[in-house]
Structures are given as C-alpha cells and as structure tokens.
Amino acid sequence: MAGKYTDCAQGHSSVRISGKDDNEFVANVLAHLKSIHSSMPTPSREQILAMAKTA
Numbered sequence: 526m527a528g529k530y531t532d533c534a535q536g537h538s539s540v541r542i543s544g545k546d547d548n549e550f551v552a553n554v555l556a557h558l559k560s561i562h563s564s565m566p567t568p569s570r571e572q573i574l575a576m577a578k579t580a
C-alpha cells in the first residue's frame with residue numbers, strides 16, 4: 526500500500542506528517558492535531574484522507 530503524507534504549516538513552520546498506510550497516516554495526523562492544534566475541531570478520517578498526498 527502506498528504511503529501518504531501532508532504538509533502542515535498552520536501556525537508553525539512546515540511539518541511533514543506521513544504514514545506508511547492510511548491507518549498510520551490518520552493516526553499521525555490526529556496525534557499532531559491533538560498536540561499542536563488542540564483548539565481545532567477534530568476532522569473525520571475521510572477529511573484527513575482527503576488532504577493526503579501520495580508519497
């Protein structure tokens with residue numbers, strides 16, 4: 526399965542969040558949001574995958 530990534534640069538310098546598959550990518554995005562963007566509403570799995578780029 527192809528890995529996915531996204532570059533987050535909201536309120537900080539660009540950080541690449543990646544995962545080797547959908548589950549890992551979603552988990553890593555959620556961990557980033559929880560630790561860095563705790564005031565943002567939590568997106569759904571579908572919303573997270575919609576912003577993924579294929580590595």
Ligand SMILES: [Zn+2]
Nearest residue numbers: 533534535561
């Ligand atoms: Zn971020």
